[in-house]
Amino acid sequence: MTLTIDIDGTETEVAPGTTVLEAVRAIGGYVPTLCFDERLDAFGACRVCMVGIEGLTVPVAACTTLCRDGMRVDTRDETALRVAAATVELVLSELPGPPAQHTELAVVANALGVDGGELRWPGEQHEHVHDERHPYLALQHELCISCGRCVRACDEVQGAFALTATGRGFGSNIAAGLDEGFRESACVSCGACADTCPTDAITELTLLALDSEEASGAL
Amino acid sequence: MSRNLVALIRRHHEQGAPTALEVLKIALEDHGEITDDDRRLASERSGLPEAAVHGVSTFYDDLLAPRGRRHVRVCTGTACFAATAGDHVTALSEGLGCALGARSDDGEVSLAETVCLGFCHSSPAVRDGETIDAGAGVVERVLAGTTSAAAEPTPLSVLDLPVLLAPAHDWIGLRYAVSTRGPESLLEEIKAAEVRGRGGAGFPAGAKWEFARRAEGERKFIVANGDEGDPGSYIDKLLMEDHPSLLLEGMALAGYAVGADHGFVLTRSEYPHSKPELELAATTARAAGILGPAVLGSRFSFDVTILEGAGSYVVGEETALLACIEGLRGTVSSRPPFPAQRGLYGMPTVVNNVETLCNIPMIARDGAQAYRELSPASATSGTKLVCFNERFRRPGVYEVCFGTTMGELCLELAGGLVDGHEIKALQIGGPLGGLLPGWKLDTPFDFEALATEGCMLGHGSIVAFDETTDMRALAVHLLHFGAAESCGKCFPCRIGLRRAHEMFLGTTPVRRDCLEALLETLELGSLCAHGGGMPAPIRSLLAHFPEELGLT
Numbered sequence: 001m002t003l004t005i006d007i008d009g010t011e012t013e014v015a016p017g018t019t020v021l022e023a024v025r026a027i028g029g030y031v032p033t034l035c036f037d038e039r040l041d042a043f044g045a046c047r048v049c050m051v052g053i054e055g056l057t058v059p060v061a062a063c064t065t066l067c068r069d070g071m072r073v074d075t076r077d078e079t080a081l082r083v084a085a086a087t088v089e090l091v092l093s094e095l096p097g098p099p100a101q102h103t104e105l106a107v108v109a110n111a112l113g114v115d116g117g118e119l120r121w122p123g124e125q126h127e128h129v130h131d132e133r134h135p136y137l138a139l140q141h142e143l144c145i146s147c148g149r150c151v152r153a154c155d156e157v158q159g160a161f162a163l164t165a166t167g168r169g170f171g172s173n174i175a176a177g178l179d180e181g182f183r184e185s186a187c188v189s190c191g192a193c194a195d196t197c198p199t200d201a202i203t204e205l206t207l208l209a210l211d212s213e214e215a216s217g218a219l
Numbered sequence: 220m221s222r223n224l225v226a227l228i229r230r231h232h233e234q235g236a237p238t239a240l241e242v243l244k245i246a247l248e249d250h251g252e253i254t255d256d257d258r259r260l261a262s263e264r265s266g267l268p269e270a271a272v273h274g275v276s277t278f279y280d281d282l283l284a285p286r287g288r289r290h291v292r293v294c295t296g297t298a299c300f301a302a303t304a305g306d307h308v309t310a311l312s313e314g315l316g317c318a319l320g321a322r323s324d325d326g327e328v329s330l331a332e333t334v335c336l337g338f339c340h341s342s343p344a345v346r347d348g349e350t351i352d353a354g355a356g357v358v359e360r361v362l363a364g365t366t367s368a369a370a371e372p373t374p375l376s377v378l379d380l381p382v383l384l385a386p387a388h389d390w391i392g393l394r395y396a397v398s399t400r401g402p403e404s405l406l407e408e409i410k411a412a413e414v415r416g417r418g419g420a421g422f423p424a425g426a427k428w429e430f431a432r433r434a435e436g437e438r439k440f441i442v443a444n445g446d447e448g449d450p451g452s453y454i455d456k457l458l459m460e461d462h463p464s465l466l467l468e469g470m471a472l473a474g475y476a477v478g479a480d481h482g483f484v485l486t487r488s489e490y491p492h493s494k495p496e497l498e499l500a501a502t503t504a505r506a507a508g509i510l511g512p513a514v515l516g517s518r519f520s521f522d523v524t525i526l527e528g529a530g531s532y533v534v535g536e537e538t539a540l541l542a543c544i545e546g547l548r549g550t551v552s553s554r555p556p557f558p559a560q561r562g563l564y565g566m567p568t569v570v571n572n573v574e575t576l577c578n579i580p581m582i583a584r585d586g587a588q589a590y591r592e593l594s595p596a597s598a599t600s601g602t603k604l605v606c607f608n609e610r611f612r613r614p615g616v617y618e619v620c621f622g623t624t625m626g627e628l629c630l631e632l633a634g635g636l637v638d639g640h641e642i643k644a645l646q647i648g649g650p651l652g653g654l655l656p657g658w659k660l661d662t663p664f665d666f667e668a669l670a671t672e673g674c675m676l677g678h679g680s681i682v683a684f685d686e687t688t689d690m691r692a693l694a695v696h697l698l699h700f701g702a703a704e705s706c707g708k709c710f711p712c713r714i715g716l717r718r719a720h721e722m723f724l725g726t727t728p729v730r731r732d733c734l735e736a737l738l739e740t741l742e743l744g745s746l747c748a749h750g751g752g753m754p755a756p757i758r759s760l761l762a763h764f765p766e767e768l769g770l771t
Contacts, residue, residue: 034710041222044553045708047744058743064553079743083711086740090714121718146707155221164274165548165707168531170717172707178255178273185270204389 003069008076014067021049021062024075026132031075032084032108034064034091035147037196040156043148048108050084052077059083085112092116094170095199096125096142104198105145124170134182136189136204139174146172150193150202162187174201220542220552222565224271228545229564231266236548239254239265239272244488244529251286255494265546278548280530281488285322287329291315291361292346296335296450297646297682298513298608300343300696304689307358308332311345314362315610321498326567327754334532334700336489337453339606339682340614341369344756349491372615374457374604377632382581382602383574384618388464390509392583393471393524397517406432406476409579411587413600418444418535418572419648419677419748421666424579427569430559434567441473442563442570444540445493448532449649450700454604455573457616459486462577463500467523469576471514472583474521477569482523483544484573488530497525513674532650532704536747537570539706550706551747572678574604597622603679605664607633610640610683619664626660629681632771638687644763648677650700651752654684654759673759690760690767694723710748715741719757728771 002013009026014023019042024031034046044064051062054072059080062073074080088109092098098116099105109116131139146165151174154163162185166175177185194204228238237245242261246253253276261276262269276282284290293311312319315328322329331632336351338344344353345361352360353369360366382583396405410425431439443466447455458466486493501523504510512520526544532537534549541563543549555566562568578601591600599621605628606616612634619628624691629635629642636642642657647664653673655662662668666676684693698720719737722729738754745751760768 042553044746046710048710050744061746062283065556066555083744085742086736087710087715087744090718090740091710093718094714099475120730121715121722121737123718145710146713148708152221155223159223161268162270164270165550166274166277166371168278168548168550168707169702169705170707170713172713175270175273175277177270178258186268209390 001125003067003071005067005070006072008074018067019063020051020060020065020067020071020073023067024051024062024073029075030111031062032111034062034088034108034145034198035149036106037149037153040149040152040196043152046147047087048112049075049082051075052080081112085114088112088114089119091145093119093121093123094125094145096128097104100200104199126173129183132205135189137182137187137191137194138203138205139176139182140201140203141173143199144173145199145201146174147198149196149198150174153192153196155172157192158188158190160186160188160190163193220538220547223360224547225545225565227268227662228266229705231264232545232564236264236266239267239275240279240529240543240545240546241526243272244527247282247286250493250511253282253584263346267341267546273548275546278531279528280331281530284320284331285327287322290331292331292333292336293319293326293770294334294336294338294342294344294346295332296339296342296452297338297650297696297700298335298388298682299343300693301682301684301688304608304692307343307345307650310358311361314358333489333530334448334704335450337456338369338371338445339451339453339608339680340372342609345349351491358698373460374616374618376602376618376746377620378593378602378618381460381618383458383465383577383604384531384616385465387544388462388468390464390468390487390515392580393468393475393509394515396472396475396583397515397519402432402476402478405472405583409582410589412582412590414578414582414586414590415666415763416572417574417578417603417678419651419675420452421676424571424575427559427571428473428477430557431567431569434560435517436567438481438566439477439479440563440566440568441470441477441479442540442544442558442568443470443482443484443573443576444487444535444537444570445484445486445573446528446535446540447487447542447573447678449678449680451608451646451682452606452608452649452678454616454679456490456493457604458573459484459490460496463497464504465577465580466497466573467500467504467510468609470523471510471521472579473576474570475514475519475568479569480520482521484523484525485534485540485544486527488527491534494525494527501525531706532700533706533747533749536749537621540570553604553746574678594621596620597663599665603664603676605679605681608682610636610685612637621665622663624660625655625662625664629660629683636683636685640687643684643686643688644759646682646684646756647680648675649680651675651748652677652699653755654763656763673755673762675755690764691723691769694757694760694768695720695757698723698753701749709744709746709750711740711744712746715744716750716753728769731770734770735761
């Protein structure tokens with residue numbers, strides 16, 4: 001049995017259990033995401049993948065909404081895009097500066113037309129805390145947007161359970177082990193966390209960078 | 220919620236191991252703080268990886284507040300705000316020489332914020348060690364070291380034969396169900412009774428039960444949500460502490476109808492008497508052959524476990540509640556899967572509010588028809604407990620009929636406000652409920668009628684603000700709570716509530732267009748009712764008291 005759904009005027013057939021986001025991507029469509037990684041279970045945290053559904057008065061998160069037969073999805077729904085853009089604007093307001101251009105966050109902000117110029121809701125930013133105790137993995141806590149991708153990659157891809165979300169509300173962040181850094185934790189240095197991070201909060205220190213830092217006496 | 224983590228801890232749970240949260244709470248009670256050794260022990264005993272234990276230990280209020288030899292917790296709930304505008308917090312902090320959330324340098328005393336102690340009838344309330352004192356002069360008594368346990372008002376039912384506040388409890392509904400009627404027949408009776416959930420969302424309880432009954436699972440569970448976090452509400456507190464066996468009967472009936480042999484109650488640490496009272500009632504019921512392997516001599520087996528939370532409002536949301544029972548961080552999970560499909564330890568689970576479950580015994584005993592007729596002026600079945608704050612002349616818990624007007628409740632039953640004060644506005648049903656201005660008291664107390672006014676029935680608390688309340692200060696109070704209690708999972712709530720709070724702090728004019736755009740983002744973007752609902756009272760303030768908000 002398959003379900004027939006309509007995405008922006010294009011009819012497509014999907015298997016039961018398919019999410020709206022999977023269906024959109026399967027036909028080559030685009031819905032921005034921040035907490036989604038196709039290697040991991042959908043999480044539903046970032047609320048950036050909002051889409052309109054005919055018959056519903058409010059937009060829904062595409063990553064956690066299952067397709068229903070006859071569903072009509074509008075990825076250009078004005079309200080959905082307005083909420084998604086506002087959410088990304090909130091994310092930019094918690095960071096110390098504009099995201100590096102190569103990051104997923106920068107790509108999504110560009111796609112939603114959020115330039116990070118004048119923010120409607122400026123306010124407190126995250127404390128600048130760098131953890132470079134591990135030889136290959138660096139943590140910049142002020143860049144963490146609590147998308148949970150690193151924690152889930154460590155859990156679902158590697159099974160190391162070395163990472164956790166910490167705190168709550170605006171104070172949420174991440175930690176390795178008992179906040180003792182990657183090296184003392186159950187981390188196996190697989191790099192899955194750095195690979196999935198959408199903001200450079202976790203990065204792999206390249207040998208080149210290490211060389212240059214050593215040369216300049218920074219290490 | 221991580222399926223892998225749940226699988227890890229489930230094996231330990233089945234062997235009778237405590238959860239990580241339980242181990243951390245014991246450590247805190249023992250030596251006043253949580254060390255890395257405590258975290259390692261919690262990890263070892265519960266099966267939860269060390270990092271995840273660290274995450275738990277940084278989530279719950281109780282685990283974070285530093286404790287001195289004397290630990291004082293001051294209630295900053297909405298009823299306490301309505302009573303003093305926050306002056307009691309300042310006075311206590313200055314008098315103790317200890318900042319809020321801090322411990323004195325000599326380690327003698329610590330002062331923590333708590334929301335809420337459920338003494339809204341006698342605000343302000345303070346917990347000094349194990350003693351909860353409340354009412355006029357409480358700050359002076361704390362400072363003089365002469366606190367004593369505050370009294371609680373006698374509850375009252377408007378019915379000749381109270382349903383939820385019956386003075387004596389029989390187990391007739393359960394006895395009848397397990398002896399002569401099958402689970403399907405009981406389920407049909409509950410569906411026919413049209414019981415709507417009393418926790419806030421109003422979802423039909425029978426439908427929830429049916430999903431769980433039809434779901435596949437090697438075991439099924441019943442969970443009573445006793446995490447009554449709404450500031451201003453002390454309804455479930457009364458039920459858990461004064462009518463615990465009524466709740467246990469409701470849970471057993473749910474278990475019988477659904478096919479579950481075990482139930483959990485999650486109580487609040489802010490209500491220190493709830494867990495002991497429920498445990499005593501469960502022990503008594505076991506001794507009488509009512510709970511245990513053969514309920515009332517039948518082939519139905521049902522028992523309960525009572526657990527206590529550790530300070531988090533969002534744990535009242537059902538997926539976060541299940542995470543807390545499992546000893547994990549109390550964050551919200553997206554649905555589907557619904558708890559009825561995959562709930563506690565991955566098993567089909569019914570999560571019902573305490574009061575909802577307390578409605579079940581009467582239906583099992585007297586039938587759906589009698590239950591539907593309890594509120595003659597309304598299409599809603601059954602009765603509702605409401606509670607009033609200290610601003611009223613006769614605060615307390617009352618059992619009332621749906622469809623009664625807010626005026627009848629506030630002016631006749633609760634006697635209007637003290638000292639000739641006027642009702643400026645009411646907040647009904649908790650912090651996610653809109654504000655009903657004092658000139659709209661003809662609104663009926665019912666799900667749909669209140670929704671029309673941008674309000675909600677919620678869990679039934681009624682907090683009055685009198686004419687002296689500064690509405691911008693109220694916005695700051697509400698948004699402080701909202702931001703502090705955000706679980707931090709979804710972005711709109713995690714960042715947006717902080718920003719909304721920041722907008723109202725100080726005296727800078729608030730740009731109305733920016734505020735409304737932020738409220739829309741919260742309403743439409745948030746994952747759960749916390750971020751989605753916190754804008755409701757702010758919308759009410761914008762609608763009814765815009766001139767007091769300092770807008771531009």
